[in-house]
Amino acid sequence: MDSPQGAFRRATAAHRVAGSGEAATYRAEVAPGWDILGNANGGYLLALAARILSEHLDRPDPVSLTGHYLSPGRPGEVSAEVGTIRSGRRLGTASTTLRDPDGTAVLAALGSFSDLSHPSATDSPSRVDATPPDLPPPERCIGNDPGVAADLAGFMDRVDLRIHPDDAGFREGMPSGEPRVRGWFRFPDDEPIDTIGLLCVLDAFPPTVFNAALPVAWVPTLEFTAHIRRRPASGWLACEFTTRIVSDGFLEEDGLVWDCEGHPVAQSRQLALTPRA
Amino acid sequence: MDSPQGAFRRATAAHRVAGSGEAATYRAEVAPGWDILGNANGGYLLALAARILSEHLDRPDPVSLTGHYLSPGRPGEVSAEVGTIRSGRRLGTASTTLRDPDGTAVLAALGSFSDLSHPSATDSPSRVDATPPDLPPPERCIGNDPGVAADLAGFMDRVDLRIHPDDAGFREGMPSGEPRVRGWFRFPDDEPIDTIGLLCVLDAFPPTVFNAALPVAWVPTLEFTAHIRRRPASGWLACEFTTRIVSDGFLEEDGLVWDCEGHPVAQSRQLALTPRA
Numbered sequence: 001m002d003s004p005q006g007a008f009r010r011a012t013a014a015h016r017v018a019g020s021g022e023a024a025t026y027r028a029e030v031a032p033g034w035d036i037l038g039n040a041n042g043g044y045l046l047a048l049a050a051r052i053l054s055e056h057l058d059r060p061d062p063v064s065l066t067g068h069y070l071s072p073g074r075p076g077e078v079s080a081e082v083g084t085i086r087s088g089r090r091l092g093t094a095s096t097t098l099r100d101p102d103g104t105a106v107l108a109a110l111g112s113f114s115d116l117s118h119p120s121a122t123d124s125p126s127r128v129d130a131t132p133p134d135l136p137p138p139e140r141c142i143g144n145d146p147g148v149a150a151d152l153a154g155f156m157d158r159v160d161l162r163i164h165p166d167d168a169g170f171r172e173g174m175p176s177g178e179p180r181v182r183g184w185f186r187f188p189d190d191e192p193i194d195t196i197g198l199l200c201v202l203d204a205f206p207p208t209v210f211n212a213a214l215p216v217a218w219v220p221t222l223e224f225t226a227h228i229r230r231r232p233a234s235g236w237l238a239c240e241f242t243t244r245i246v247s248d249g250f251l252e253e254d255g256l257v258w259d260c261e262g263h264p265v266a267q268s269r270q271l272a273l274t275p276r277a
Numbered sequence: 278m279d280s281p282q283g284a285f286r287r288a289t290a291a292h293r294v295a296g297s298g299e300a301a302t303y304r305a306e307v308a309p310g311w312d313i314l315g316n317a318n319g320g321y322l323l324a325l326a327a328r329i330l331s332e333h334l335d336r337p338d339p340v341s342l343t344g345h346y347l348s349p350g351r352p353g354e355v356s357a358e359v360g361t362i363r364s365g366r367r368l369g370t371a372s373t374t375l376r377d378p379d380g381t382a383v384l385a386a387l388g389s390f391s392d393l394s395h396p397s398a399t400d401s402p403s404r405v406d407a408t409p410p411d412l413p414p415p416e417r418c419i420g421n422d423p424g425v426a427a428d429l430a431g432f433m434d435r436v437d438l439r440i441h442p443d444d445a446g447f448r449e450g451m452p453s454g455e456p457r458v459r460g461w462f463r464f465p466d467d468e469p470i471d472t473i474g475l476l477c478v479l480d481a482f483p484p485t486v487f488n489a490a491l492p493v494a495w496v497p498t499l500e501f502t503a504h505i506r507r508r509p510a511s512g513w514l515a516c517e518f519t520t521r522i523v524s525d526g527f528l529e530e531d532g533l534v535w536d537c538e539g540h541p542v543a544q545s546r547q548l549a550l551t552p553r554a
Contacts, residue, residue: 269502
């Protein structure tokens with residue numbers, strides 16, 4: 001049984017089993033308890049791929065990382081061959097595919113990694129035409145309630161989400177009408193959130209479309225891209241997810257995460273399918 | 278010398294030189310004349326990779342495609358090893374890296390392709406919280422003017438851009454103050470724009486940040502992701518590019534393209550570096 005402390009970090013552990021340098025094979029485990037209805041959460045899976053790529057490139061921080069979701073991630077062992085595509089001064093780029101023991105591709109990932117601990121651009125131009133979402137304090141937002149969402153018990157026990165009350169009505173059949181979800185995120189027991197943890201944050205909230213009053217039952221993610229701008233300060237993260245265009249069987253969902261010092265730390269966009277309910 | 282008819286199509290031609298099925302090697306040419314200051318346009322390069330992936334997967338339409346830009350694309354031959362990661366009923370997923378003759382990686386790409394000619398989702402739920410940009414007719418927008426932008430002559434001779442007059446002042450040192458660029462796009466001589474052509478559209482306009490009055494001289498793209506929603510109707514495409522967050526040495530630029538029938542056909546987001554001027 002996991003101790004909660006460091007649970008995310010341990011659930012994304014990976015080790016090299018063969019190779020080195022340009023190409024290597026890694027093994028990791030899709031940990032039990034990070035699933036929703038038996039399928040591992042997409043952000044968690046992307047974080048697992050990120051941990052492998054980060055170790056392979058020996059660079060701690062994903063700057064831009066894309067994953068294509070190919071089949072459900074079931075708890076158990078996965079293997080991943082990693083190839084370095086380029087290793088430059090500031091950035092390293094590599095790709096990998098997480099595979100089940102039977103060779104089925106679960107997630108294909110391509111990313112560029114760096115070390116964001118020493119920003120090379122502290123004097124870089126800045127302009128932010130956005131503000132953190134206007135959220136009530138966490139204790140007045142809607143937390144995970146196993147009574148309401150027993151189906152989600154696995155993953156939802158691993159994260160501490162607090163959804164804006166105005167955006168949580170869909171759980172009782174009262175969607176807000178706006179395809180938007182805002183809320184706070186932290187790991188339980190104040191486990192620190194590194195830049196790989198941000199990948200989990202970016203895909204932890206309920207789909208925006210649940211608030212749109214559309215006949216959409218589920219929204220399987222086809223592709224997810226995350227941009228990490230900086231390491232977050234420790235503390236609650238303020239998150240906002242929005243969707244503008246549901247059309248032709250697809251929707252995009254954009255995420256933006258702010259740390260408690262008011263810095264934008266991560267952006268995401270995913271493309272999901274919208275099968276009719 | 279190219280005849281203008283079909284110039285884009287020919288400039289993105291690729292042929293298989295070895296292998297088949299799961300893994301193969303392709304050869305293509307970074308065509309002269311698609312560059313800005315000697316470096317091939319990023320959207321054009323991504324389209325070249327898309328053509329290779331599309332041929333390999335035998336699926337015509339990129340649904341989601343990501344490229345990481347690793348070194349400048351110079352005119353001349355490139356080779357690309359392609360590996361199929363998954364081939365499903367609706368989607369096929371593959372990755373490739375375009376390499377110079379000396380093996381230098383130019384562009385790494387990962388994408389999922391489909392056939393959008395028969396939308397499987399004609400009755401899918403729809404909600405569009407966006408409208409096409411409010412553009413004057415093309416003849417009252419600002420076209421490519423070699424006298425103003427002689428440096429850009431290569432690529433800018435290959436596309437017919439018409440920038441909204443309110444967004445074109447940066448060319449005379451009068452940025453609008455808003456990091457936004459709106460305009461029309463078509464290929465010269467009415468060359469049809471397929472879904473791979475849309476990749477070129479999504480990266481053809483001047484950077485939004487040129488209108489932001491920030492001390493940024495150039496914005497090298499690190500990563501670019503395009504989502505294609507549907508095949509565009511023939512005619513002018515209405516395009517809008519915006520940036521919300523310039524911070525910590527990076528910016529994102531979001532693109533949205535509408536066809537002349539008012540359908541959103543493509544979305545993009547890129548992450549670029551913002552070195553101080």
